[in-house]
Amino acid sequence: MASPIGVAIVGASGYAARELIQILLKHPGVKITTATSRQDEAPRLDALHPSLAKRIDLTCETFDADRIAEKAAFAFLALPHTASMAVVPALRERNVKVIDLSADYRLTDPQVYEDWYGHAHTDVAGLGSAVYGLPELFRDRIPTAGLIANPGCYTSTSILALAPLVAENLIERTGVVIDAKSGVSGAGRSPKLTTHFPECNESFSAYSVGRHRHTPEIDQILTTVAAGQGEAVEVIFTPHLVPMDRGIFATIYAVPRQAAVEHDLLDLYRSFYADSPFVRVVNHLPATKDSAYTNYCDLTVRVVRGRIVVLACLDNLIKGASGVAVQNLNLMLGCPEETALI
Ligand SMILES: NC(=O)C1=CN([C@@H]2O[C@H](COP(=O)(O)OP(=O)(O)OC[C@H]3O[C@@H](n4cnc5c(N)ncnc54)[C@H](OP(=O)(O)O)[C@@H]3O)[C@@H](O)[C@H]2O)C=CC1
Numbered sequence: 656m657a658s659p660i661g662v663a664i665v666g667a668s669g670y671a672a673r674e675l676i677q678i679l680l681k682h683p684g685v686k687i688t689t690a691t692s693r694q695d696e697a698p699r700l701d702a703l704h705p706s707l708a709k710r711i712d713l714t715c716e717t718f719d720a721d722r723i724a725e726k727a728a729f730a731f732l733a734l735p736h737t738a739s740m741a742v743v744p745a746l747r748e749r750n751v752k753v754i755d756l757s758a759d760y761r762l763t764d765p766q767v768y769e770d771w772y773g774h775a776h777t778d779v780a781g782l783g784s785a786v787y788g789l790p791e792l793f794r795d796r797i798p799t800a801g802l803i804a805n806p807g808c809y810t811s812t813s814i815l816a817l818a819p820l821v822a823e824n825l826i827e828r829t830g831v832v833i834d835a836k837s838g839v840s841g842a843g844r845s846p847k848l849t850t851h852f853p854e855c856n857e858s859f860s861a862y863s864v865g866r867h868r869h870t871p872e873i874d875q876i877l878t879t880v881a882a883g884q885g886e887a888v889e890v891i892f893t894p895h896l897v898p899m900d901r902g903i904f905a906t907i908y909a910v911p912r913q914a915a916v917e918h919d920l921l922d923l924y925r926s927f928y929a930d931s932p933f934v935r936v937v938n939h940l941p942a943t944k945d946s947a948y949t950n951y952c953d954l955t956v957r958v959v960r961g962r963i964v965v966l967a968c969l970d971n972l973i974k975g976a977s978g979v980a981v982q983n984l985n986l987m988l989g990c991p992e993e994t995a996l997i
């Protein structure tokens with residue numbers, strides 16, 4: 656049997672990294688050879704994540720592109736945006752393939768990145784080479800990519816929910832309303848006032864109304880899906896924080912171009928995702944509990960007073976981050992997309 660391929664986890668102390676490591680430990684084709692953290696005391700992975708005890712024996716190192724390239728063919732970056740683009744060029748120069756979980760390589764236009772993220776992009780060449788890692792839409796482009804821009808969690812939910820309607824030109828392109836909710840792990844492991852328990856427990860609030868950075872990402876990808884069909888897609892995206900650990904739920908309202916029929920739409924979704932093992936088009940109203948701890952996106956569609964309402968959910972840390980990252984790895988390795996994920 657071929658020896659496993661070495662992979663590195665950069666930013667190993669965070670939530671997305673923890674989920675990624677748990678999935679990769681089940682993968683027969685890879686071995687985690689390096690994990691990095693900025694922490695001086697070189698923590699063991701099971702000290703950072705007690706759930707990994709007796710499952711992996713690895714001590715974190717500080718980031719060193721040469722050392723990663725010696726031991727790994729792939730690096731997963733589970734870093735905040737800006738931190739990723741600081742290390743990607745060094746890894747790519749050393750021929751390490753990169754799957755970046757941050758937002759740094761998702762927007763193709765550096766000016767749009769600057770407008771929404773508030774600082775200039777420092778790796779414009781890398782931006783030009785990145786492939787958006789949503790396998791359900793870009794499965795053919797992923798196998799040959801050197802740099803994957805893994806999608807955001809709200810974005811995956813929203814794009815998967817809208818892509819069939821946009822691809823078939825069934826809805827008005829502007830004024831699509833995405834009312835989305837996220838569990839608190841979506842904000843990462845570093846404590847912040849808004850995610851402090853007494854602040855968010857038993858509370859429900861919207862944030863970043865009209866200015867959330869996932870808005871241009873959703874617009875960009877859906878406009879690509881709509882290629883050649885006229886005007887750009889422009890969504891109204893409103894995120895909310897809900898007092899649960901994990902899960903994203905989006906309720907999406909769109910205006911059909913012609914009278915819509917519910918069972919025809921369900922048939923369309925089923926046929927659009929027929930070859931996508933991780934999208935479940937269901938008849939019932941989905942719930943975050945049913946997709947939690949899985950790599951599935953559950954969705955359904957209704958017609959209400961002439962409007963199309965799509966309801967979609969997924970686990971932000973798995974289908975919204977680490978699970979889709981492993982889907983991308985599987986496609987790059989040429990092994991079944993479901994490997995380690997079911
Ligand atoms: N949480 C989620 O649901 C989702 C997250 N993402 C994205 O995935 C990435 C990781 O997210 P998540 O695991 O939640 O984040 P966390 O905050 O939990 O972890 C990020 C890790 O990166 C390291 N880090 C922080 N700042 C820097 C820096 N300036 N330079 C280098 N390393 C740094 C830290 O490790 P240390 O201090 O040990 O060095 C930290 O543990 C982010 O870009 C996030 O936006 C994407 C989709 C969903």
Ligand SMILES: CC(=O)N[C@@H](CCC(=O)OP(=O)(O)O)C(=O)O
Pocket residue numbers: 736756757758806807808809837838839840841842843894896
């Ligand atoms: C609840 C919460 O705070 N969620 C995060 C989104 C997490 C995510 O997908 O972030 P990236 O696009 O950086 O990968 C937010 O709203 O910024």
